[in-house]
Amino acid sequence: MKSRFVLRNAGLLACLAPAWAWAQQTPATASTAPATASTAPAIPTTQLGTVVVTAARSEQALKDVLGDVTVIGSEELQNAGQSSLAEVLSRSHGIEYANNGGPQTVTSLFIRGANSNQTLVLVDGQRINNATNGLPALNALPASSIDHVEIVRGAASSLYGSDAIGGVINIITKRNTDKPLSAYADVGFGTYGTSSYNAGLSGASNGWTYSLSTGYQQSSGFDATTKKNYYHNPDKDSYYQNNVAASLGYEWLRGQTLSVQYYRSYVNGGYDMGAAPLFNDRAIQKLEDYSVTSTNRLTDFWTSTLRFGASVDYNRSENAPGDEVYGNTPDGRSVFRTRQTQLNWQHDLQLAPGQKLTLAYEHLEQRANGDIVNFNDYPVTVGNYEQSRRLVNSFTGVYLGDFGRHHVQASLRNDNNSQYGNRTTGGLTYGFDITDKVRATAGYNTGFRAPNFNELYWRNDSFFQGNPNLRPETSRNYELGLRYQDDDAEAGVTYYHNNVKNLIINQAVDPSNPFGVYQPYNIAHAVLEGVTFTGMRKFGDTRIRASLDLSNPRNTDTHQQLPQRSDTVLRLSADHRWGSFLLGGEVYLTDERRDATTGSTLGGYGLFNLLASYDVTRNVQVSVRWNNVFDKQYTLVDGYRTPGSNAFVNLRWRM
Template sequence: MNTRSIRRSAGVLACAAPLLASAQQAAPSASVAQLDTIVVTASRTPQELKNVLSDTSVIDRETLSRAGQSSLAEVLSRSHGIEYVNNGGPQTATSLFMRGANSNQTLVLIDGQRINNASSGIPALNAIPADSIERIEIVRGAASSLYGADAIGGVINVITRQASDKPLSAYSNIGFGTYGTSSYNAGISGASNGWTYSLSGGYQQSHGFDATTTRNPFSHNPDKDSYYQNNVAGSLGYEWKPEQKLSVQVYQTRVNGGYDNGEPYFNDRSVQKLENYSITSENRLADFWKSTLRVGYMVDDNESRNAPADLSPGNSPDGRTTFRTRQNQYSWQNDFRLAENQKFTLAYEHLDQRVKGDIADFTDFMNVTYGDYSQTRRHVNSFTGVYLGDFGRHHVQASLRNDNVSEVGHRTTGGLAYGFDLTGNLRATVAANTGFRAPSFNDLYYPDIGGYVGNPRLKPEESRNGEIGLKYQDDTSELGVVYYHTRVKNLIQTQALDPSNPFAGSTLGNVGRATLQGFTVSGAHSFGNTRIRASLDLSNPKNDDTNEQLLRRARTVLRTSIDHRFDQLLVGAEWYVSDERYDVGQTYMAGYGLFNLTASYDITRNFQVQVRWNNVFDKHYTLAEGYATPGSNAFVNLSWRM
C-alpha cells in the first residue's frame, strides 16, 4: 500500500474531524452505547467512560460476538493504537504493540490480575478465545503508577463472562468456517437470594494453514498447522448484606497449536495453558470507605514439542522445551470518598513469581541436554495511591506507586492528568506519566546452553510519557484527538558476550533507547440506523541509536467501519489499511489493505445468525517475514440467547 496515498486519506480524515464534531449538535438524537459505559482500569475505581482523562476505550460484548474466527489479537488490532504479529496463525506466539511499545511493555490483565508470564514477560494472548470474554478495557499510555511493571505502552484488562442480575440467563453458540474451523460454546448465569453464579465453556478447532512460507527455509514445513482449543470459566458469589460480598472466580484455557520448526516429517506442536483463580472480598466498611481484598493465583505453561535430535527410535529424548510461570497475587485496595466529587484509593499488592524451564540444548545433535534458570523466584511489594477530583470544569487524576522488586530494588512511578471542559461536550486533556519494565527471567537468568546467556546485572527499562488531547461526545457522536510522546531508555537488547570473539555467543545489556510518538484521531457518528467509525494512527516508533523504524510496526494505520440496520438484519463493512514495515535485518514488508464484511440476522428474539467474511479480496500480506497469514476466510455462527 502506497504510504503517500494512505497519508492523503488520513489527512482528509484529520481535517474532517473538527467539522464532524461541530456538525453533530444539530443531528437527530440516537443513543451511543458508550455514554453509560463504566470502566475500572483507567483509575482502579469505577468511572463513566466519558469522564476518563486517559485515552481509554472498551470492546463490548456485541463486538466480540461478531468477531467470528478472529483471534483476540485481531480483535484488539481493530482498536486504534494497537498492532499485532503472530508466527503463522492465531494459535502461534503472538506479539502486541500498543503505541509502538514492545509486546513485553504492555501489561495484560484477566479480571484485574496480571498474566504477563515471568519467563519472557509476554502474555499468552493466543490461548484466550474471544468468545470467553465479556468485554475488554484498553488504557493507552504509561500506567505503571497504577499497575506497576510492564505498563509502558498501556494496559489491557480482559474481563471474562460475568454473573447476570437475572434469576437465570443462558446462551450457546455453534459456528463453522474456512480452514475446517468450528467453534462451540455455552454458558449459564444468574442471581437469587444474594447468590450470583456463572459457568461457561467452549471448544474450537481448525485444520489451519501452513504457518511458514518458502521465505523461511530453515523452519518451513509444507503442512497444515492445525489447532485445538478449550476453555472453561466460572464464578460464585454471595452478598449477605448490601455491599458485603465474597466471590470466587476460575478461568482456564488451553490451546494445542501446530507450527513449523524445520523438520518436514514431524508435526511440531506448542501447547499453551493459562489458568487464573481468585477469591475476592468486597466490603463497605463505612459510608466513605470500601475495602477490596483479593487473593489470586495464575498458571502459565508453554511446552514446545519438536522432533527428537536423533530420529532413530530410542536414541535420544524428544525435543521438548517447557516454560512454567506460577504467580501468587495478593492485594488490598481501599477506596475513600473524600467529598462529593473527590476520591482517593490506597492499595497494597504483593506478587510472588516462580518459574521453571526445561530448556533443550540441540547444539550437540546426538546428546540433548536441558537447562533451567539459576534463579527461579522473585517477589514484588507495591504501594499505590490514586486521587480523583472534579471541580466544576476542572478534572484531576494523580497517581503514585512504589514497587520493590527483589532483584532490582525500589522503583517509583507517577502520573498526573488534567482535564478542562471547553464546552459541555468538549474536553481538553494533558497528562504526564512515568513507567518501567522489570527484566524477565529470560533476560536475567537464561541458561548458557546454546550461545546465549542471560545477564543478572540488568536494570529495568524506564519511560517518560507526555500527551495532550481533545475529546468530544454527544448523543450521536464521539471524537478523540491525541498527541503522545514517549521516551524509553535502558532498553534491554542483545549484545556480544565478548566483542573480540565472534564465537563467544551473546547476552543482553541496557544499551538501547527509543522514542514512541504519534498522533491519533478516532471518532464515531450515528445517523438513523447507520453507524460509522474511523481511526487514524500517524506514529513514528523509532530506535534512537540507529534512527530506524522499530521492527514490525507501521507508521500509518487507518481503520474505518460502517454498519446499518434493516429491521432484523444488521450489515457492516470494515477496512484496515497499514503502510510498510520492516523486519529483522531491515527486511522490507509492503503495506496492505484488508476489507471485511459482517452481517447478523435476528431469526427470533432468542436466535441470531452471524456472518463474518475477513479479507474479502484475498489480499496477500506479511506480518512477520517468512510467516504466513490467512487468505479470504468466512465464518457462520448460530447464536441462542435466553
C-alpha cells in the same frame, strides 16, 4: 525545539481539523439503542453508560475518564468469527499485532509502538505476562470466552507496576446479569475446517450471583510458514482449544460480599520447527487464573477489597526427539512454566462529592521454571534457570477530583523487587471542559519494565546467556488530547510522546565474534511518538467510524523504525440496519514495516471485511463475518503465512 514528527505531519493535522466542525454540527438527540451482536464495527462503540475500572483502579463512567481508553464489548468478541483476540484488539486505534503463522502461534501486540513485553495484560485484574519472556498468552485466549476488554493506552506503571510502558489491557471474563437466570449457546463453522461451540449461563438471586461458561474451537488451519522459511514444513498447522470460566458470589450482609472466580484456557497448535520435516510440531499452552475476593463496605465512604489469586502459564513444545543438532530434548519435549501468586488489599475512600482516593497494597510472587537446552554438551543436556523466584511488594495511591469544569487524576506507586530494589512511578492528568461537549486533557506519566527471567537468568547454552545485572527499562510519557462527544457523534485527537531509556537489547559478548554468545544489555533508547485521530457519527440507522494512527516508534540510537510496526494505520467502518437485518463493512490500511529477524521491508497492505446478521427471532440470530474479502496476500512476520479470504457463519441463541 518542536518534534520533527509534528512538523512532518502538520499539513495533515490541518487538513483534518474540519472534522471537528463536522462532528459538532450533529444535533444532540436522544441516544439510540446499542447495536446488536453482529453490529461489531472495526472500532468499538463508546457508550455513554459504560463503566470502566482499569483506568484508575476503581469504577468510573467511560465518558469521565481522562486518558485514552477503549472498551470492546461482549457482542463484538463473541461474534469475532475466525478472528483471534489479537486481531480483534488491532481493530481499535493505536494497536497492531503479529503472529508466527496463525492464531495458535506466538503472538505479539504493540500499543502505541511499544514492544509486546512493554504492555501489561490482565485477566480479571490479575497479570498474565509470563515471567520467562514477558509475553502474555494471547494465543490461548479465544475471543468468544471473554465478556469485554478495557484498553488503557500510555504509561500506567503508577497504577499497575512493571510492564505498563505502552499501556494496560484488562480482559474481563465474568458475565454479570441482573436476571435470576440468563443463558446462551452458539455454534459456528467457517473456512479452514474451523468450528466453534460455546455455551454459558449466569444469574443473580437472593444475594447470590453465579456464572458458568465453556467453549471448544478447532481448525484444520493452513501452512504456517513459506518456502523461504528455514523451518518450512509443507503441512497444515491445525489447532484445537477449549476454555471454561466460573464465578460464584454471595452478599452475606448488605455491602459485604465474598466471591470466587476461575478461568482456564488451553490451546494445542501446530507450527513448523523444521528439525524433522515430517514431524508434526506442536505447541501446547495452558493458562489458568483463579481468585478469592472479599468486598466490604466498611462505612458510607470507605470500601475495602481484599483479593488473593494466582495465574499459571504452562507452555510445552513437542518436537522430534533426540535431535542433538537442533537441540531438542531426548524425548522431544520442553516445558516452560510461570506461576504468579498475588495478594491485593485495596481501599476506596469517597472523600467528598467528586473526590475519591484509592490506596492499595500488593504482594506478588513470581516463580519460573524451564527446560533450557545446553548446546555446550554433547549430547545436549537440559537445565533450569539459575534463579527461579522473586518477590515484589507495592504500594499505590490514586486520587480523582472533579471541580466543575476542572478534572484531575494523580497516581503514585512504589514497587520493591527482590531482584533490583525500589522503583517509584507517578502520573498526573488534567482535564478542562471547554464546553459541555468538548474536553481538553494534558497528562504526564512514568513507566518501567522489569527484566524477565530469560534476560536475567538464562543459562549459557553457547548461543545466549542472561545478565543478572540488568536494570529496568524506564519511560516518561506525556500526551495532549482534545475530545468532542454528544449522543450522535464523537471526535478525538491525541498526541503522545513516550521516551524509553535503558532499553534492553541483545549484543555479542565478544564484538569480534558475531556468531558467539549473545547477552542482553541496557544500552538502547527509543521514542514512541504519534498522533491519533478518532471519529464516529450516526445518520439515523447508519453509523460511520474512522481512526488514523500517525506514529514514529524509533530506536534513537540507530534512527531505525522499531520492527513489525507501521507509521500509518487507517481504520474505517460503516454499518446500516434495516429492521432485523444489519450489514457492515471494515477497511484496514497500513503502511510498510521492517521485519525484526531479517530486517527486510514488509509491504503495506489493505484488508476489507464484511459482516452481516439477521435476527430470526427475539432469541435467535444468524451472523456472518467475511474477513479479507479480496484474498489479499500480506505478511506480518517474514517467512510466515497469514490467512487468505475466510468466512465464518454463527448461529446464536440467548435467553
